[in-house]
Amino acid sequence: MRRTYGEIAGYPVGSRFDNRMEAAKAGVHRNPQMGIVGGKDGAESVVLAGEYADKDQGDLIIYTGEGGHDSKAKKRIGDQQLTKGNLGLSQNVTTGQPVRVIRGAKAKTRYSPKDGYRYSGLYRVADFWRDQGKEEDSGFVTWRFRLEAIGEIALDAAPEDQAAAAEISSPVGRMERKVRVQIRRVALAQKVKELYDYQCQVCNVQLKTPTGKYAEAAHIRGLGEPHNGPDRLENLLCLCPNHHVLFDRGAISVDPNGKVIDTRTDVCIGELSVDASHHIIPEYIQYHATHVAVAREAWKHQG
Numbered sequence: 001m002r003r004t005y006g007e008i009a010g011y012p013v014g015s016r017f018d019n020r021m022e023a024a025k026a027g028v029h030r031n032p033q034m035g036i037v038g039g040k041d042g043a044e045s046v047v048l049a050g051e052y053a054d055k056d057q058g059d060l061i062i063y064t065g066e067g068g069h070d071s072k073a074k075k076r077i078g079d080q081q082l083t084k085g086n087l088g089l090s091q092n093v094t095t096g097q098p099v100r101v102i103r104g105a106k107a108k109t110r111y112s113p114k115d116g117y118r119y120s121g122l123y124r125v126a127d128f129w130r131d132q133g134k135e136e137d138s139g140f141v142t143w144r145f146r147l148e149a150i151g152e153i154a155l156d157a158a159p160e161d162q163a164a165a166a167e168i169s170s171p172v173g174r175m176e177r178k179v180r181v182q183i184r185r186v187a188l189a190q191k192v193k194e195l196y197d198y199q200c201q202v203c204n205v206q207l208k209t210p211t212g213k214y215a216e217a218a219h220i221r222g223l224g225e226p227h228n229g230p231d232r233l234e235n236l237l238c239l240c241p242n243h244h245v246l247f248d249r250g251a252i253s254v255d256p257n258g259k260v261i262d263t264r265t266d267v268c269i270g271e272l273s274v275d276a277s278h279h280i281i282p283e284y285i286q287y288h289a290t291h292v293a294v295a296r297e298a299w300k301h302q303g
Contacts, residue, residue, distance in 0.1 A: 012234035014154035017117040038088025045100035053136040056109040064069035079141035092125035111155045121153035191238040200240035220284040
């Protein structure tokens with residue numbers, strides 16, 4: 001099946017469907033039997049239908065992957081695998097392709113439609129990770145995906161929640177909140193870059209451009225759900241763009257002794273440079289190393 005990403009002509013944000021078959025015929029969610037329409041080449045749409053332990057915050061969704069679930073018994077029966085739709089969603093993190101989000105009444109969240117299904121808008125797949133041992137998953141391995149709204153979205157809300165929903169639904173409202181947060185982060189990012197004179201802590205390369213030196217500040221333990229890392233100097237690294245991407249995607253990690261590890265081969269490729277005044281908290285490094293299990297699993301599906 002050739003993927004169809006983005007909006008579907010004739011079905012704007014807020015379009016309603018009585019059932020999944022209608023959504024499939026419209027091309028909004030083309031497989032009425034699956035929660036994720038996707039494969040190894042990427043995912044184009046997802047449904048929130050209440051079968052899994054999703055967290056719906058309107059403009060942010062922590063989406064639970066497919067598999068390991070008995071729909072008749074309505075319970076988890078096994079581990080999820082990073083295959084099929086789950087693998088597809090993981091590919092969207094790299095490609096940047098958005099997914100269409102369809103909310104169903106059975107999800108019974110504050111943003112679900114009262115009946116049927118509603119196309120809620122486009123979301124980017126910002127991150128994915130592997131959970132295990134949580135009570136809500138009966139202890140089984142579970143793949144989760146962080147979906148963030150882009151552009152206009154449609155949300156239903158109870159009367160007491162309508163003001164908050166209106167702000168979330170508005171791209172302007174979301175942008176204003178992001179700007180406030182971003183202003184606070186810029187000062188810290190600048191501090192870690194100046195501490196290392198814009199040299200990457202992995203490769204020690206200092207990039208120079210016509211407008212000055214360039215480096216990026218990378219959080220060791222990610223901000224926001226599910227990582228909930230702090231925005232502080234002890235949780236930041238100064239990296240070049242290449243190593244920033246490799247670190248964030250789990251292609252490299254740092255061991256407790258400061259060795260930089262290639263997670264595909266488990267080979268040490270160098271040592272992290274750390275200034276004596278930069279007190280990186282070991283727990284953040286360990287957290288990142290633990291969560292690169294995601295990368296080790298994903299490597300299996302690469303050519």
